[in-house]
Amino acid sequence: MTFKGINKVFFLGIGGIGMSALARWFRHEGYPVAGYDKTPSPLTNELEKEGMILTFEDRVDAIPFEFTTQPEEVLVVWTPAIPKDSILLNFFQAHYQIKKRSEVLGMITKDFYTIAVAGTHGKTSTSSLVAHLLKSAGKPVAAFLGGITQNYNSNLILPGKSKEETLVVVEADEFDRSFLRLHPNEAVLTSADPDHLDIYGDESTILEGFREFIRLVDKKGKLYLQSHAWYRLGENLGTVGGIREYGLRSNGIHAENIIAKPGMFQFDFMGIKNQIKGLELHIPGFHNVENALAAIAIALDHGVTEDQIRAGIKSFRGVKRRFEIHSSIPGNIYIDDYAHHPEEIKACLSSVRAMYPTQRLTVIFQPHLFTRTRDFAEGFSDSLSLADEVVLLDIYPARELPIPGVTSEMLLVGIQANKKTLINKAQVMDYLKESQPEVLVTMGAGDIDRLVPGIADWMNSRTKPTVA
Incomplete structure (x- = not known):
C-alpha cells in the first residue's frame, strides 16, 4: 500500500x-x-x-x-x-x-527513521518523554502518541521543514497485534506483563508477541529493554544490534538517589557513559523515573547534551491522565491516572504513598473491560489494597458485552483496605462530600475522566485544615 x-x-x-x-x-x-x-x-x-x-x-x-x-x-x-x-x-x-x-501508521514509519516504544504499560509517558527531549533540544521530531501531552496540548508533535532528517517517535500498541506492522529503527520495551488476553489467549502468547516486535527492530538499531521485561522474555530476542538494559535497580542504565517530594521526584541518571545528577522530574512517580531513564539514554544517543536533557526533564509537564495532579493543596490532594492494569495501579499508589506517607489515601477505580477484570481480579484486589479507602465503580465495557458473574463486586471481596464500597458514577460527588478525602486518586481507562473536572473544582475550592 x-x-x-x-x-x-x-x-x-x-x-x-x-x-x-x-x-x-x-x-x-x-x-x-x-x-x-x-x-x-x-x-x-x-x-x-x-x-x-x-x-x-x-x-x-x-x-x-x-x-x-x-x-x-x-x-x-x-x-x-x-x-x-x-x-x-x-x-x-x-x-x-x-x-x-496500524497498517497506515506502519506505512508512515517505513518512510522515516522510527523510534518505537512498546510495553504493557509506560509506553505513553515514555514516548512523550522521548519526543519532548528531542523536540526541546531542537531535533526535527514527529510523534504519534497515545495521550495528550501537557507541553504541546496534542497527541501529535510535528517536525520542522526538513522531512529527510525527521525522527518519528511512535507508541507501539500491542492491542490487536498492531505493533507488528511498524518498521522501527530502534525501540523501547517498558514492560511485558500479561494483558489483552482476549486477543492473545494466554501469557505465553503475548510474550511471544513482544518477541516478534523486538525482531522487527533494524539489525543495526538499539533496543532499550526494561530489566523485568528482559527477565520475562528470556534470551531468544533475535539479532538486534545492541540491547541496553535499564531499570530503577538495573545493572545497566539506572537511577540513584531518588527522592520523592510533593509534586516532584529528584534523581541521578546513571548511564553507560554518562551520569547526570540532580535531575528534577515534575511528573511524580517511581515508574516515571524509570520511564525517564530510557528517554534520556535515547536522547543522549541522538546528540542531545546533558544541559539540554536537564532542562528538558525539568520542563516536561507529562501527559493528561498520567499521574496528573489537579489539586496540590495540603489536605486536598487530587491526582487522576489512566491506570487500568494491576501493575499500573500498584506503581501509581506506591508513588502516592511515598509522596504523602502520613495522609489518608482514597482511590476511586473504574474497572475497564469484563475480560480484564475477570483475568486479573486477584491482582486488582491486591494492588487496590495499598489504599486506605477504595471506591469501585461499575465495569466500563468498551468494546465488550457483559460476562455473567463478572462485576466490580468480585474485586471488593479481596480488597484489604480499611474501608471499601461500590457505588455508581452519579453518587461520586455525594460520596466525596461525606468522606472528605485527604489524598484522592481517580483511576481507570473508561469514561471516569468525565468526572475529573467536577472533582477537581470541588477539591480546589473546599476548605480544610492543613494536614501535618
Missing part, C-alpha cells in the same frame, strides 16, 4: 486517541479529513476546530458528499474498536479501500 492516488481520508473511530493523532497528521499533510465516532468529546471538538468534518451518526447518508463522489481516491482508516455490525464499516468495506490504523 502507498498513499499515491489518495486525495481524501475518512476515519472510522476518529475520536480515539491513536486515530485522532493520525487524522491530525493527514490534515497537516494537506488532505481533507472527515470521520465518524459514536459520541462527541472534547477531543472531537478540537478536531472539528482544526477543520475536520465529523459525524456521530452510523448512517451512510451521514458521509460528507465530497467523500462519496470518487471512492477510489478516498482512504478509509478504521479501528477494531468499531463494532463489526457498524453500518458505515460494512459500507466502506464493500465500496472503498479500507485499512486498519
Whole structure:
C-alpha cells in the first residue's frame, strides 16, 4: 500500500486517541479529513476546530458528499474498536479501500527513521518523554502518541521543514497485534506483563508477541529493554544490534538517589557513559523515573547534551491522565491516572504513598473491560489494597458485552483496605462530600475522566485544615 492516488481520508473511530493523532497528521499533510465516532468529546471538538468534518451518526447518508463522489481516491482508516455490525464499516468495506490504523501508521514509519516504544504499560509517558527531549533540544521530531501531552496540548508533535532528517517517535500498541506492522529503527520495551488476553489467549502468547516486535527492530538499531521485561522474555530476542538494559535497580542504565517530594521526584541518571545528577522530574512517580531513564539514554544517543536533557526533564509537564495532579493543596490532594492494569495501579499508589506517607489515601477505580477484570481480579484486589479507602465503580465495557458473574463486586471481596464500597458514577460527588478525602486518586481507562473536572473544582475550592 502507498498513499499515491489518495486525495481524501475518512476515519472510522476518529475520536480515539491513536486515530485522532493520525487524522491530525493527514490534515497537516494537506488532505481533507472527515470521520465518524459514536459520541462527541472534547477531543472531537478540537478536531472539528482544526477543520475536520465529523459525524456521530452510523448512517451512510451521514458521509460528507465530497467523500462519496470518487471512492477510489478516498482512504478509509478504521479501528477494531468499531463494532463489526457498524453500518458505515460494512459500507466502506464493500465500496472503498479500507485499512486498519496500524497498517497506515506502519506505512508512515517505513518512510522515516522510527523510534518505537512498546510495553504493557509506560509506553505513553515514555514516548512523550522521548519526543519532548528531542523536540526541546531542537531535533526535527514527529510523534504519534497515545495521550495528550501537557507541553504541546496534542497527541501529535510535528517536525520542522526538513522531512529527510525527521525522527518519528511512535507508541507501539500491542492491542490487536498492531505493533507488528511498524518498521522501527530502534525501540523501547517498558514492560511485558500479561494483558489483552482476549486477543492473545494466554501469557505465553503475548510474550511471544513482544518477541516478534523486538525482531522487527533494524539489525543495526538499539533496543532499550526494561530489566523485568528482559527477565520475562528470556534470551531468544533475535539479532538486534545492541540491547541496553535499564531499570530503577538495573545493572545497566539506572537511577540513584531518588527522592520523592510533593509534586516532584529528584534523581541521578546513571548511564553507560554518562551520569547526570540532580535531575528534577515534575511528573511524580517511581515508574516515571524509570520511564525517564530510557528517554534520556535515547536522547543522549541522538546528540542531545546533558544541559539540554536537564532542562528538558525539568520542563516536561507529562501527559493528561498520567499521574496528573489537579489539586496540590495540603489536605486536598487530587491526582487522576489512566491506570487500568494491576501493575499500573500498584506503581501509581506506591508513588502516592511515598509522596504523602502520613495522609489518608482514597482511590476511586473504574474497572475497564469484563475480560480484564475477570483475568486479573486477584491482582486488582491486591494492588487496590495499598489504599486506605477504595471506591469501585461499575465495569466500563468498551468494546465488550457483559460476562455473567463478572462485576466490580468480585474485586471488593479481596480488597484489604480499611474501608471499601461500590457505588455508581452519579453518587461520586455525594460520596466525596461525606468522606472528605485527604489524598484522592481517580483511576481507570473508561469514561471516569468525565468526572475529573467536577472533582477537581470541588477539591480546589473546599476548605480544610492543613494536614501535618
